[in-house]
Amino acid sequence: MQSYSCFKAYDIRGKLGAELTPQIARRIGRAFAEGLAAKRVVLGRDCRASSQELAEAVAEGLLQAGVEVLDLGLCGTEEMYFATTALAADGGIEVTASHNPMDYNGMKMVRRGSAPLDSASGLAAIKALAESGDFAPDQPGGVLRDASAVRAQFVEAVLGFVDVSALRPLKIVVNAGNGAAGPTFDAIAQGLGTRGAPLEFVRLHHDPDGSFPHGIPNPLLPENQPATAELVRAVGADLGVAWDGDFDRCFLFDAAGNFVAGEYIVGLLAEVFLAKEPGAGIVHDPRVVWNTQDIVATAGGRAIAARTGHAFLKQTMRDTGAVYGGEMSAHHYFRDFMCCDSGMIPWLLVVELIGRSGRSLAELLELRRAAFPSSGEINFRVQDVAAAVAAIEAIYAPQAQGRDDLDGLSLEFGTWRFNLRASNTEPLLRLNVESRGRRDVIDTAVAEISALIAAL
Structure with missing residues (x-):
């Protein structure tokens, strides 16, 4: 039996040719259909050079299992999420590697109702079936049906989160990074224009x-941020928005x-959201928490920690x-989505907040940044991750005033x-x-x- 290392904790990502091929993608499609007993599946893809071939292979596997495949074509992951529920499908698959290197690709998958799919909820079974190839007869x-027209419903749903009458004139730079965001953004911008939104957009790397002539679209990387920042300054924009490859994350x-x-x-x-729904629950990841917890407590809400990762955040919200x-990595989740x-709802809500408050984005953030500064995520490549964590724990845990093991090692020192x-x-x-006011x-x-860590 083969072993498919492209299966991760809650999605599929692998190096092309070695870990992920059209043959593997076909078997994953077939296993997805059988593992979920699916009769109707939504399928979308990002714009990577390999994504169309892989999506076609997934479709072949689904069709062999007798599935009605609702093909969205080029779209964002959130459009697949939306269509899975809107079209009453039994599951959805987006072929995407998001921000991974050029020689990678992958898939994000959900069950009926756009519910997360992880090892505990079916992903492990799909992996085992794909590896064994022990499928039922065809x-x-x-x-295969063209379902791209569902984008119009998606746009309506996204714009339903925003009160257009509260918007004020703003100039906004939008950087799609030559990923999948451009066409979907244009549909949203057209919808805003039809509603009379006083927004002017300056597009960058839009098609x-x-x-990826300007690099993999991952605005979290410092080297990818100057292009957006420089254009914001050059055109005198009020803010800038940049997306990753499948635009399920946006950066401001x-x-x-x-x-x-x-x-x-x-x-x-x-x-x-707490202004709209007092006392509501707000889920956050456990990496950087103090600013969010302070805001939620002040507004009378409930701060709820969840493990990092979309499957864990989504399940916690459902529970x-x-x-x-929200996660610090710029994933934002919405009960009513x-x-x-x-990656489209967050910037719209921020634009509405700017309009309602009469304050700029910098003014909205100034006190928060000063009260709860943070380091930003720092990555290390080590030979043994578990050993490195244990070594740091041995040094710092005895001094800690608080400890949390929900996701990795979190220690608090006043x-x-x-x-x-x-x-x-x-x-x-x-x-x-992070700290309380102490950079x-x-x-x-x-x-x-x-x-x-370097000395390990």
Whole structure:
């Protein structure tokens, strides 16, 4: 029996030719259909050069199992999420590697109702079936249908989160990074224009191009941020928005071109939803928490921690009925969007908040950044991630005033805390440090912990 290393904790990612091929994709499609007893499946893809071939292979596997395949074509992951529920499908698959290197691709998958699919909810069974190839006989009735028209319904759903009458005139730079975001954004922009929204957009790297002439669209990388920042300053924009390859994450820049760390957007959106629904639950990941917890407590909401990763955040939201969930990595989840993440809803809500408050993005964030500074996520490549975490734990745990093992190692020391965890998707050790108003403490802690890890 073959072993498919492309299966990860809650999605599929692998190196083309070695870990992921059209043959493997075909078997995954077939296993997905049988594992979920699916009769109707939504299928979408990003703009990577390999995505169409892989999507066609997935479709072949689904069709062999007698599935009605609803083909969205080029789209974002959140459009697949939306269509799975809107079209009453038994599951959905998006062929995408998001922000992974050029020679990678993968898939994101959901069950009926756009519910997350992980090892505990069926992904392990799909993996085992794909590896064994022990499929039932081919089934009749498989058919491929063009379902791209569902985008119009998606646009209506996204715009339903925003009160257009509250918007004020703004100039906004939007950087699609030559990923899949451009066509979907244009449909949303057209919908805004029809409703009379006073927004002016300046587009950058807008057309989908699987060769990614300006680099892999991952705005979280510092080297990818200047293009958006410089255009924001050059055209005198009020803010900038940039997306990753499948645009389930969006990143914001203020009018000075400063990149806004994801945890502060989580705080802003928590504030937005608690103003609309007092006492609601807000889910957050455990890496950087103090700013969000402070905002939620002040607004009278319930702060709920969940493990990092979309499957864990979504399931926690479903279990608790939380109205919103956010991760510092710029994944934002919405109860009224199937508890799924969207890269289009967050920037629209921030634009509405700017309009309602009469304050700029920088002004909205100024006090929060000062009150709860953070290091940003720092990545380390180590030979043994578990051993590295154990070594840091041995040094720091005896001094800690608080400890949390929900996701990696989180230790608190009064004025500062850190979270150290293994990545779910890459062979990396990730460190985050935050403090209560003490940037100097963060700098010292980062230097100390980094030196210890380097010496391992």
